[in-house]
Amino acid sequence: MLITPIVHSLIIAIIATTLTFLICLPIVYLLIRHPIKLNWFVESLFLLPLVLPPTVVGLFLLQLFGKYGIIGRFLALFADYSVIFTLTGAVIATIIVVLPIMYQSIKAAILSVDPTLSEAAKVMGATPYEILRWIILPNAYSGIIVGLLLTFCRGLGEFGASLMVAGYIQGKTDTIATAIYFAIQGGDNHTAIVLSLLDVLIGIIALLFIQFLNYRTKEVRQ
Amino acid sequence: MLKIDIQKMINKEPLHFKMTMDQQFYGLMGSSGCGKTTILRIIAGLAQPDAGIIEFDEQVWLDTAANISLPPEQRHIGFMFQSLALFPNMTTKQNIDFYRRTKVGKTYGGVSEAVAQQLVTTLGLTPLMDQMVTRLSGGQRQRVALCRALVQQPKLLLLDEPFTGLDDDLRQKTMQLTREVLSQTQTQVIIVSHRKDEILAFTDNIYGM
Structure with a gap:
């Protein structure tokens, strides 16, 4: 009863955090390096879920993804698979x-790195990937880790949207948040x-780690 | 030989800058905000002028009319930024060796290992090689930045207010050392400063802005 929601929540939070990181990092980096006229639109699209209720x-x-949705029909037709209630x-x-x-978080972390560092690397012949790998990431890592932790914690507590899509099936799709509600x-x-209490504990550990990172970053900069 | 003829609006004022550089040292002098750094950034390829041409040894780096603009990495320039722009996540050695790690550095090479070692010794950096650059003093950081720019064996070296932030005594010593090191190279140098004495320590060829 207690184990599966915890395991499910951890799996969901870890996978969601990893995938959002892999999606956001290249897009944010590209948009900062090569701003396009539609920057505002792309950014608004990424931020839209923040202003919507999770149920929406x-x-x-x-x-x-439902039975009659564009992707849902495609998945059913070619893979005989549905993501609903999974x-x-x-x-x-x-x-x-x-x-x-x-x-x-990634945008703030990348923008916190002095742009002349990237310019110096560029003059020395570094490619955009080399600049990201050797200059941006090592100097923005504390901000990025804070982003990973906040994303993980938010993912761990996700309720509304995942309940709508995955429902609450004990032992199959139950998470900490949905299990609390149905309990x-x-x-x-x-x-x-x-x-x-377990959720609170994980949250406190994450926040303490964020405070520790902030403190260390300030020390290094001094 | 470097030939520049560029136009750019700076602070809503049109700036027309024309220069032919056939000697080793040239200085750009002017008050803050007059566009000295912008000129260096345009030469390096980090900023674009509204119109103009830049040629170096018959190679066209920039020609706005022909829509030509060589990227910074293909100009083989050394740039010492006013902020020095040392990589804070690296040691002195890693900063100096950075160029050799890059794609262009691996192809172009820069100075030989022996020359690089000699530069490190001359600039007094040997005991600092394993220290993080964030732990270095202002004068030490300035020498690291100069060494990092020179190991690229640049065709042209751009120094943007290189002695700002140093106290008078250290400034004099660092200026003298920089002049000695640069005199031993064939690299052409443009030094930007708002202080006339700093430029006169290197050259009488001064462009006022």
Whole structure:
């Protein structure tokens, strides 16, 4: 009862964090290096889930991945597969919800690196990849790790969108957040409190680590 | 020989800069905000003028009319930024060796290992090689930046306010050492400063802006 929601939440949060990082890093880096006229549009698209209720995100995903959705029909036709009521669906919903946090964190971290460092590397013949690998990432790492942790924590607590897409099936798609909700609904306060305390503990550890990173970054800069 | 003839709007004022450089040292002098750094950035390929031409040894680096603009890495320039732009995540040695790690550096090569070692020794950097650059003093950081620019064996070296932030005594010593090291190379040098004495320490060829 207690184990599967924890395992599911961790799996969803880890995969969603990893994938959003891999999606956001190259896009943010490209948009900063080569700003396009539609920068505002791309950025708004990434930040949109931040201003929408998770249930709206969930509804949108249901329309897209559901039985009659564009992607849903495609998956059913060619792979005989549906992401609805699966952990994959929960991962997709979580990715969309945490995308703005990762996008903003990576952008802030990259912009915090003195641009003359990149220019110096460029004059010395470094390629954009070399600049990213040797200059940007090592100097922006604390900001990026903060982004990873915030994204992970948000992913761990994702409720609305993933409930809409993956539902709550015990042992199959239950997560910490959904298990707390349904435990309360079923009058099982003990399970709800234990899972809540666990979530709080993970959150506190993550925040302490962020504070430690901030402190260390300030020390290094001094 | 470097030939420049460029136009650029700077602070809503049109700037027309024309220069032919056939000696080793040239200085650009002017008050803050007059566009000295912008000129260096245009020469390096880090900024674009509104119109103009830059040629170096018969090679066209920039010709806005013909839509030609060689990227910075193909100009083989050494650039010492006012902020020095040392990589804070690296040691002195890693900063100096950075050029050899890059794609262009691996192809073009820069100075030989022996010459690089000699530069390190002359600039007094040997005991600092394993130290993080964030731990170095202002004068030490200035010497690292100069060494990093010179190991590229640049055709042209751009020095943007290279002695700013150093106290008078250290400034004099660093200027003297820089002049000695640069005199031993064939590299052409443009030095930008708002202080006349800094430029006069290198050359009488001064362009006022």
